[in-house]
Amino acid sequence: MTTVTMPQLGESVTEGTILAWLKKPGDPVLLDDPLCEIETEKVTAELPSPFEGVMGEILVPEGETVNVGEPLCTVLESAVEAGAPPRAAGATAGGGWSGGPMAIPPDEAPVPAPNGAGAAVPRAAGPVVPRAAGPVVPRPARPAATSPESRERYYSPAVMRLATEHGVDLSAIKGTGVGGRVTRKDVEARLAQGTTVAAPAAAGAPVPRAAGARYDVVQLSATRRTIAENLKRSNLEAPQAWTMVEADVTPLVRLRERDRAEFQRREGVDLTLLPYFAVAVCETLREFPMLNARWEGEELRRYNAVDLGIAVAAETGLVVPVIHDAGDLNLAGMARRIADIVDRARQRKLRIEDIEGGTFTVNNTGSFGSIASKPIVNYPQVGIVTMERVVKRAVVVAGDAIAVRSMVNLCLSFDHRAMDGLEAGGFLAALKQRMETLGA
């Protein structure tokens, strides 16, 4: 038997929250089979099984947060160790009972008759009783071999009150009532253990509203708290300046339209404007390396390689995965990497290395329809640039003619401690230049 502990998922990560157990005690597991999902302030990861065997005991309920190194569950070497009879191939249904060969699975244990011996109030049959329904309606009889209907999410007033008063996460309690219902006594037992808090994982999940309350208290997920902390720090520490240019990307739009179908066929990903922009940013950063930098304490480090952060709006919150060595990528490579990393960010499948060490960030705010925005520098980086929505506008072109052009605004926020307007303005002008010449 091996005890699996909370791994360190990232540099300064000290704790993690069990989001969901993916295996039940008694389930067979293969090497690297995911045992559970863990959320830390940085990533959500699946915990792989250390070897092939049988899932043992779950030591930390869902929703609970524990420190790195604390035991989470046990994995048994084999079915023999688990005390279970050898499992016939395919006989997986109903697994999850490790009580020994003779143990009766709980679902098949004799279930007392719904109303016990003789209904408490027998339904009176006969002409003298006109009432359609008997005084006490017996529960529908259930077949002995199946479990009672699940009532794991049926919360009685008493349970709701206790949970609200003490901030108990009910989903983390295994109910002992009928159908797995969480009873008052279950909540009280949990309170007696003193392990109450453990906020539920979903970002923005409101706790039950107290009677008469005019607001809901939003439970902050680890991700949300980290975003809040980082943005606050950035705003408090870095004096941020903002500037914007507009670029005529009419040729680029045409180029993209021309190559899009072929690109899709050849590379297997949709060609958007973002990879063009990302490549242009990387090239421009090489020209203006002052923007490709990070603070490390008092030290400002200028990086040679561009590790480009891409802001992704995932359902669970903003995440900025990093494309390492983005400066080495051509358009196709950039498109593929962006597609991959955005996809994994939205599915919460990012690895630790995917979110660490960015040197500069781009944000495709145009995808929200925005035409101008003021991004906040992704601390400890010193610059962030947005590409706004491409819109057709009537503009004055060479020869004082008015033409319909595809225009885009590029907005830069930068940490004024690290540079002055000279560098920032130069960077933005050069970026504009690149965007305008693409396809021209």
Place this chain on the structure above:
Amino acid sequence: MAQVTVIEAIRSALDEEMAADDRVFILGEDVEAGGVFRVTEGLAAKYPGRLIDSPLAESSIIGITIGAAHYGLRPVAEIQFADFIHAGFDHMASEASRWCYRTKGDAFLPMVVRTPWGGGVHGGQHHSQSIEAYYTHLPGIKVVAPSFPSDYRSLLKAAIADPNPVLFLEHKRTYRLIKQEAGEPGETVIGRSRVTRKGSDLTIFAYGLMLHESLAAADELAAEGTECTVVDLLTLQPLDVETVLEAAKATGKVLVVHEDTLTGGFGGEIAALIAEHAFEYLDAPIRRVCGPDIPAMPFHHNMESFFMPDRTKIAAAARDLAAY
């Protein structure tokens, strides 16, 4: 010490009150000879002229009782079986219950109507009824329904001392069945309930014979590891709301037991009270174990058993509730 039956407890209360106050007298059918249940046995010899045999006319018994109370006496009427009291209902509902109210508290009606109620003695349709719900619906009539001899004794004394009408219900099955050490202190205040047994899993409310059946069921469940609180209501009107709510809140699971028929029975009032004032403490639907909605208790043993709630039925419901 000697064991006291319910009958002996009631008799001793009557005896003491008659000795202490010569305004107290007893009116009813065959009471001079001791009554059909022998409650008043021996009192006629001790208090000559103060046990008055009435005609077989309950309306007249209660009417005379009201008149005597008006007159300043302390009448204790005996209705031979609770089933017979209906003939006097008009006097109880329209006169007795309102006198204090009608005179804005200027006048009182210090009267007691004692009557044996309930089934379990093969009394059939006319000797087994539960009548409490008719009278708990009359503000102005106090309804007392004890379960233990000591409470019968002390509450009957309190009823006789009370300046307003009291309907004193004596469960006939418990008359000689339930015994207690003599000298046990009983409840002396009308309007108080008592937690007879404490347990954390569920709360049972009962009175009369059903209180004893509930206690037996609680013993049965305790052997299985389920602990019941059992509340002896003692007085149904005015109800001890505080004790009822406290006991309900303590476990969040409530079982109300009475042998009266379910619909419109007193259990509905308990359930409503708890739902109204202790909703946030409820951990399960309130359950009732009551007589079925059948016009009267049948005579045949099997049929009577079918009708009457008992420890087995109570334990089954309690088990179900505990597991909920």
